Amino acid sequence: MSAPTLPLDSAVIATQDHSGFAVVFEDVWLAFEENEVLRGVSFRLPLGETKALFGVAGAGKSTILKLVLGLLKPDAGRITVLGAGVAEMREQDLFALRGKIGMVFQESALFDSLTVRENVAFRLMEEHGIYSEDIDRRVREALSFVELEHTVDMLPSELSGGMRRRVAIARAIITQPELLLYDSPTGGLDPVTSNTIVELIVKQRDVYKTSSLLVSHRLQDAFTMATHEFDRQSSQLRALPRGQYCNVPMSFLVLRDGKVIFDGDIHELAQTKDDYIREYIS
Amino acid sequence: MELISPTELAKQKVQAVQDYTLLAIRSIGNIFRKPLYLADMLQQADLIGVGSLPIVVLIGFFTGAVLAVQTANTLQRFGSITLIGQLVSLSMVRELGPVLTGILVAGRNASGMASELGSMIVTEQIDAMRALGTDPMKKLVTPRVTATVFMLFFLTIISDFVGLAGGLMVAKLLLNLDARQYWSNAWQSLVFEDVFMGLVKPVLFGFIISTVGCFYGMTARGGTQGVGRATTQAVVTASVLIIVTNFFVTQFLMNVLSYK
């Protein structure tokens, strides 16, 4: 593994003000033994924005989300999340920060020996210790948000893959975290279910103004998010006219060979000259 | 299988010992740090204590019985069969009670812990727990360690008692000795040092069983096969450590307590 050298202007970047950003990556490197997964990744996620991460399988998308949570440590580079430098923090100090972040794992990662109710309530139970009526109300609320109220007493093994994904979303959003990380929330789901999930994500973005990173395999979903907003009156998505796309807090990031090859909004994505990206989005 | 150079292997072993030590220290340190997971501790105590009770009773009883049968023969030759209570009680309290119960609980619970935590590792549930802001060391490891230490202590006491009862049964039914004499002989021969040694051991063994089980679980890699491997290794390591530690603790305590 070659030890990457920091760019000359790293000192300048380091002193920059990160207020106004939920996540900042500065020249992040990470290798699993011989396999260099990230080779100098830099990007910023402004507060309130949703950024969709693209890249082929194995590009390092899930790895980026785990770095944000401090579940993995980078070999080099700085990562600032909600104002804290997670790369330098000790595991014990990270737990408080993680409490402000919600994560939906690619494989859902529900606790398989706990019921859906206990899974969704996990965070609140950790905070309050006992299962109160208030917690029960919030669990039902979160589950109705993903339309799974009837599953409260089931075990994860009794649910379908798509249902598990939605329970994982309910578990992540129940405390209304400041930052949400979705790892392929619509991967391998039917169009109806994935539309429901897209709607949920847009609702989080537009109603609660939550910042989020979204790993996606379906470009279509991200386009829908970038061209629609959540209408509170009808509680549905509403298509925006072309001219208003720039008002949507949504951006795109494409990873290739461990580097960011594109980072910008939907207009820039549509106009890009890069052949690889053109092929990717066509 | 990949070939690893001896230095690399040695490095890995040193690293593993270091990681294990860290886990062991933190499992204790967490007792004094909030939050304390009482409900999880009780659940584990139930699983370990109540779950192991029938088999501990069974094994303790027959061990005491076979001790009586074996020693009766020798004692009779020297004409001191009345000492049988003493022999059974000393062997049970000082050695067989703690060691057998420890090995038994290692087989049942070190494997259980390794496979449970290992499965949680390979299915990303541990990562999910960390992501939800909960320390798996506090929530999963510390309750298992405290519950095992606590329960093994009491299981050993129970094992000692039923072992004595097993010896009594043999003494009364097979050797036609006086039950009262057996009991008083068994009781009076026990001094503070014996009981102390017999009660220090389960505390140590409980700590070994639970930390080894949790360590192999938390470091499991490589899918279901890795979990299987972790489970086997946990039982083997815990059992070997119990036997080896037992020797040194016995030696040490005998010196410290200045046995005659």
Ligand SMILES: Nc1ncnc2c1ncn2[C@@H]1O[C@H](COP(=O)(O)OP(=O)(O)OP(=O)(O)O)[C@@H](O)[C@H]1O
């Ligand atoms: N724990 C690990 N140990 C070793 N290698 C790993 C580990 N986690 C990920 N990798 C490697 O890192 C690379 C990136 O993995 P990652 O899971 O981030 O991909 P991804 O972009 O999320 O892919 P997908 O779209 O399939 O989910 C892969 O080549 C993978 O082999």
Ligand SMILES: [Mg+2]
């Ligand atoms: Mg992934």
